[in-house]
Amino acid sequence: xxxxxxxxxxxxRVAQDVPDGAYVNLGIGLPTLVANYVPSDREVIxxxxxxxxxxxxxxxxxxxxxxxxxxxxxYVTLLPGGCYFRHDDAFVMIRGGHIDLALLGAMQVAANGDxxxxxxxxxxxxxxxxxxxxxxxxxxxxxxxxxxxxRDGRPKILERCTFPLTAxxxxxxxxxxxxxxxxxxxxxxxxEMVEALAFDELQEKTGARLRLANDWRPIAIAS
Amino acid sequence: MLDKRVKSVxxxxxxxxxxxxxxxxxxxxxxxxxxxxxxxxxxxxRELTVVSNNAGSGRTDLAALLxxxxxxxxxxxxxxxxxxVAFEExxxxxxxxxxxxxxxxxxxxxxxxxxxxxxxxTPTAVGTMLAQGKEVRxxxxxxxxxxxxxxxxxxxxxxxxxxxxxxxxxxxxxRNFGPVMASAATVTAVQxxxxxxxxxxxxxxxxxxxxxxHRVVCVPNPQQAGQP
Numbered sequence: 001x002x003x004x005x006x007x008x009x010x011x012x013r014v015a016q017d018v019p020d021g022a023y024v025n026l027g028i029g030l031p032t033l034v035a036n037y038v039p040s041d042r043e044v045i046x047x048x049x050x051x052x053x054x055x056x057x058x059x060x061x062x063x064x065x066x067x068x069x070x071x072x073x074x075y076v077t078l079l080p081g082g083c084y085f086r087h088d089d090a091f092v093m094i095r096g097g098h099i100d101l102a103l104l105g106a107m108q109v110a111a112n113g114d115x116x117x118x119x120x121x122x123x124x125x126x127x128x129x130x131x132x133x134x135x136x137x138x139x140x141x142x143x144x145x146x147x148x149x150x151r152d153g154r155p156k157i158l159e160r161c162t163f164p165l166t167a168x169x170x171x172x173x174x175x176x177x178x179x180x181x182x183x184x185x186x187x188x189x190x191x192e193m194v195e196a197l198a199f200d201e202l203q204e205k206t207g208a209r210l211r212l213a214n215d216w217r218p219i220a221i222a223s
Numbered sequence: 224m225l226d227k228r229v230k231s232v233x234x235x236x237x238x239x240x241x242x243x244x245x246x247x248x249x250x251x252x253x254x255x256x257x258x259x260x261x262x263x264x265x266x267x268x269r270e271l272t273v274v275s276n277n278a279g280s281g282r283t284d285l286a287a288l289l290x291x292x293x294x295x296x297x298x299x300x301x302x303x304x305x306x307x308v309a310f311e312e313x314x315x316x317x318x319x320x321x322x323x324x325x326x327x328x329x330x331x332x333x334x335x336x337x338x339x340x341x342x343x344x345t346p347t348a349v350g351t352m353l354a355q356g357k358e359v360r361x362x363x364x365x366x367x368x369x370x371x372x373x374x375x376x377x378x379x380x381x382x383x384x385x386x387x388x389x390x391x392x393x394x395x396x397x398r399n400f401g402p403v404m405a406s407a408a409t410v411t412a413v414q415x416x417x418x419x420x421x422x423x424x425x426x427x428x429x430x431x432x433x434x435x436x437h438r439v440v441c442v443p444n445p446q447q448a449g450q451p
Contacts, residue, residue, distance in 0.1 A: 049326060050250040050396045066253060066447055067397035073251035073304065084395055086402040086430075087250065087276075088334045091327030095347060119352075126314045127323055128301040129353065134327030137346045168350040 002197050004177040005219065010145050012037045012221050014103060014175050017143075018044055025049065025094065025135055027104035027117075028072045030145045034103055047099055049090045049131040054082020071131065094131065095138040102139035104132065106146045106171075108161040111208035113171040113183040115144070116163035129166075136167035148176035148205055155207035157181070157188070178202055180219060187211060192219045227389045227439045228418060232262035235412040235440040239268045239377050242295075246333065246375035246404040247275040247285060251304065254397035255448035256381040256414050257284045259440075263379070264288055274298040274333070274373055276326065276400060280306035280449035289313060298373070300326035306449060325353060328370055330403055335372035337406030337435070342371050378408035381445065382431070385415035386422075389436025390429045398430060405435040414442040 005013065011033035018024060018034065020042040026032050035057065038044050046055040048070045055070060056077035064075040078084075093099055108116040115136050119127040136142055150156055157174065174181040179202055180192035190212045193202055199212050229235050236259060239245070245263070249255035263271075264287060271294050278299055279285030286309035288294060297319060302310050313319040324332070325347045335343055344367030348354045358369040380401045383394040391413060393401055405411045418441045 048396070050253070050399050052396055065395060068395040069251050069253050078395070084393070084398050087399045088330040088403045091330050095327050095331075095345065124315065126303045126311065126321060128303045129323055129325050130301040131326040133325040133351060133353065134347045137349065138327075164352045165350060167348075 002194060002201070004148065005194060005221070008033055009221050010175055010177060013180070013219055014143065014145055015039070018042065018101065020044070022100040023047055023053070023098065024101045024103065025099050025139065027102065027132070027135070028130070029105045031103040031105060032070070032072055032074070047090070047093060048076070049094065051085050051087050051090045052078065052082065053085070054079045056082070091131070091134055094134045097138055097140060099135070099139045101141045101143065102135040103143050103145060104135060106144045106156065108156050108158055108163050109144055109171050109174055110161045111159050111183070111188050113169040114161050115142070115166045115171050116161040117166050119164045121163060132166050136170045141172050142170045143173045143175065144171050145175050148178040155205060158207035178205065181210070189213050190216055192217055194219050226387045227433070227436060228387050229438045229440050232258045232414065232440050232442065233265065235259060235414070235438045236262045236266055236377065236379070238410070239263060239266060241268055242270045243268060243376040244272040244274065244374070246378040246408055247273055248378070248380045248400040248404050249448065250276050250396065250399040252280065252448040253395070254381050254393070254399050254401060255284050256379040257446045257448050258442045259379040259412055259414050260284045260288055264291060264293070269293050270295045272296045272298065274375060276300055276329065277304050278302035278307055278310035280304055281451050282309065283446070283450040284448045286310070286449070289319065292318070294319060296320040296322065298322040298324060298329070300324055300329050323353065330400065332370055332373040333400070333403050333407045336374040337403065340372055342369055344368065345370055373407065375404065375408035376410065378404040378411040380405055380411060380413045382413050382415045384417045384419055384424065385413060385439045386419055386424055386433070387439070388421060389413065389433030389439055390424050391415070391431035391436065392424060392428060393430055402431045405431050410438065411436050412438045412440070414440050414445065416443055416445065417441065
């Protein structure tokens with residue numbers, strides 16, 4: 001029986017790979033969960049594009065500061081050593097290549113690392129790009145967290161994105177609900193799969209050709 | 224004597240014309256100059272171009288200005304947020320023009336406007352829909368998109384504390400667009416929670432030097448933005 005990872009489990013798996021001492025930006029939605037699971041022996045400095053470095057967890061109920069929010073507009077706190085800065089400085093950090101790692105959600109990712117995560121083809125919904133294009137273009141590493149297939153069952157990993165691009169050829173790694181996949185010059189390389197999933201089944205749910213790494217292993221979630 | 228203090232929010236936004244470009248600080252509901260926006264509503268200016276990161280939420284402040292049909296065009300990075308009903312209604316009805324700008328490009332365009340830069344090349348949006356129709360140039364082996372500066376006739380800013388020279392400090396992430404927008408407008412109007420004596424602000428910690436600020440009004444207990 002194949003059990004896809006839950007959203008929290010995807011976040012847990014990514015958290016194991018976030019390096020100690022890294023400056024990390026968490027995109028809206030699923031990526032914000034990663035902060036809950038980074039091992040306590042690692043010091044990770046979270047950047048928020050509204051002008052915060054050293055962002056801490058949500059405050060206890062009753063002590064929220066409406067002026068202290070993250071990019072998802074949720075209440076957060078500031079850790080000792082954290083600081084505030086101008087919005088344009090937040091993007092000097094992003095665009096200037098000072099952010100080690102951007103963890104982003106995606107609507108589609110292509111085999112060459114193209115990312116589409118800001119607009120569908122539905123013209124009735126107003127598009128919102130936020131800082132996604134800047135993060136995709138500027139962060140040293142871009143990792144994607146997402147469900148392996150869409151709610152309609154269609155693949156989100158494709159040979160070519162059909163939705164408007166956020167940036168071309170920027171994704172290094174995909175953490176999906178079924179697999180951990182590296183984007184390499186030779187195409188998509190599966191490093192890990194969930195228990196009991198056969199490679200052929202994974203390929204069937206993917207719109208781009210996959211290769212299985214010789215040293216692939218089952219996804220392990222520390223509990 | 225240099226004294227930028229004004230007695231009312233109406234005085235702070237006086238002279239704003241129909242068709243003006245207004246830079247409005249804030250990110251989400253933090254740092255929104257709620258009382259200054261309501262002063263613009265009361266003033267009656269129409270056909271405005273608003274430059275702001277989001278497009279308002281709830282039914283107050285920016286959302287109220289939009290809902291009253293005062294805004295012809297909004298320039299922002301993320302119009303659709305939780306509770307952005309006023310904007311969504313106008314957008315669905317085709318009654319507002321949207322210029323969608325990547326957030327870092329938006330803030331840098333405003334910075335360029337304040338800094339006297341004619342235009343700049345940025346890597347953001349290369350190879351995407353938002354670069355269509357713009358010059359792309361290859362520099363040092365990378366592609367960049369040419370972007371134009373943004374200047375405002377007015378900037379509306381919320382600060383924590385000010386002095387009569389217009390020096391400003393902010394509170395937490397409410398700082399956001401305040402400093403960059405302050406530098407890019409003909410008239411920068413600030414609502415400050417408190418106005419202190421000259422010299423009372425730590426010169427090492429002043430975030431916005433008063434040279435960018437033209438009018439300061441004291442609003443001791445500002446309303447929270449984005450109310451229903």
